[in-house]
Amino acid sequence: MIATESLSKRFPRVTALDRLSLDIGPGVTGLVGANGAGKSTMIKILLGLSPASEGRAEVLGLDVATKGAAIRERVGYMPEHDCLPPDVSATEFVVHMARMSGLPPAAARERTADTLRHVGLYEERYRPIGGYSTGMKQRVKLAQALVHDPQLVFLDEPTNGLDPVGRDEMLGLIRRIHTDFGISVLVTSHLLGELERTCDHVVVIDGGKLLRSSSTTDFTQTTTTLAIEVTDTDEHPDGTRAVRDALHARGVDVLDSGRGLPGSGHILLLTAQGEETYDLVRDVVADLGLGLVRMEQRRHHISEVFKDSDESTDAQRKEAVGHGG
């Protein structure tokens, strides 16, 4: 879908992108970085609107330097900032934007009605945008990026300014753009945490440099973490410790993470190696005569995965994840 080769962008004072080489396939890809890491610059270059200082990039197999117009016909773009005129209705606005993408008038109307419905705008689409909530405005922005049925959409910070519920809805919608609509997504965020639920692939950039590019499923699903909580009994006043010891005796090490969080003393985390681990835990707990309060799968947080990648920017990323939580 997207391929860059030592792509660089230098402004008189700053280097926004520094020899970035990427290869992004179909699916939902997260582009993560702190503010000013070069995410928006990258999107501008990929849309063929800003020439790269060095290197080359291809979108959908088209060179951004020469085929900008052809690329822009096939991709959608949702900007980070507000971009909606308040005095027109969502329908009129999106129809106009569909025509600006080259759709004939009748098709533009039909696609607008469809797209607005898919992003979850119903009766309110005939009212002027000025009266919309932030969540509704984000939906209109998303609709105008999807209305011409692109093969790929660039979503620049789509969850900005949304409350937790709105954020979850937006992330769910982004997921559906790929699974239901068959459109690939490149979504940027400065919050690492929220992308793990949504993306197939995460690219982390910092200071214009590629920090890491990996598939989220690689490390969040193959090694599932189990969280276990048990009751205490008279026989075992500290049930948690008893289970820990019993598991240790059977050769399963309990992970140390989760310390310092409230209630973490009662929760055991261990790595599931497959079906046997679940059976083992069940047997151990039953043998000890304890009650199993919970046994749930926990996906690794991407932050854990990146923890060992680069110490220098670690603090920054933790902060970002903290915001995301």
Place this chain on the structure above:
Amino acid sequence: MAVEHSTATQQGDQTRIHNIGYRSYDGPRLGRSYATRSLFSQSLRGSYGLGRSVKSKVLPMLLFVVMCVPAAIMVAVAVATKARELPVDYTRYAIVMQAVISLYLASQAPQSVSRDLRFKTVPLYFSRPIETADYVRAKFAALASALFLLTGAPLIVLYAGALLAKLDFADQTKGFAQGLVSVALLSLLFAGIGLVIASVTPRRGFGIAAVIAVLTISYGAVSTLQAIAEVQDSSGAIAWMGLFSPVTLIDGVQSAFLGADSAFPGGVGPSTGEGVVYVLVTLGLVAAAYGLLLRRYRKVGL
């Protein structure tokens, strides 16, 4: 979304709403020139409030009516009194009505471009097939066409009236054609000036004030200076002063080449030689406005 919802009604199966899920689009994509034309027609319609709220239709429609009513009255008078010629020349009409034209320009130029800048809609345009130049051309052409409609419509009323009153056909047609050329030039010039001012004033109010200020102050200053020159018998200077305001510029061009009587003090328009300078300055200003707009939008980008 693949779930099928159905509504049970009296007819049962006959009315059933199927949620058919996402449909992809594989119809035609008409590309850049179609998008530019769409932007042109949307902007042109918008200049008269069409496709916008009722509130924004009021002013442009009102000004359009105000522009045409005097022409209609003149025609009525001419027909009723069986006059031998129209009370006002075709070329003179726009000059007389310049306040209305200025007001229209001041209200619609910001509407056309300031809104896109202020609400940052411009990046959405440039993330689509059109280029900076396409956007500028579409907006320029749309506003110039809107102005041409505004200034040309009363001429059509006058012409139709003149034919009704059985005035000399050849004479009237020639005057009408000259009038149209003159207002076309005026439309281009005014559109350019209005758009350049509006494109650097994202706040609509400032844009309106700035356009009115530029048009009225320049005209007021030039007319005053011309009047002073007239009194001091330096009539040679009058023609050159006319170069410094849009209205007098058009007046100069049409009195030199389009058979109009000059509205300059003393009724002395520029000579043919001076007229050439007038034409060059007018075209130069239109080109400069286009160039400035291109430069402005190249910076805006995303």
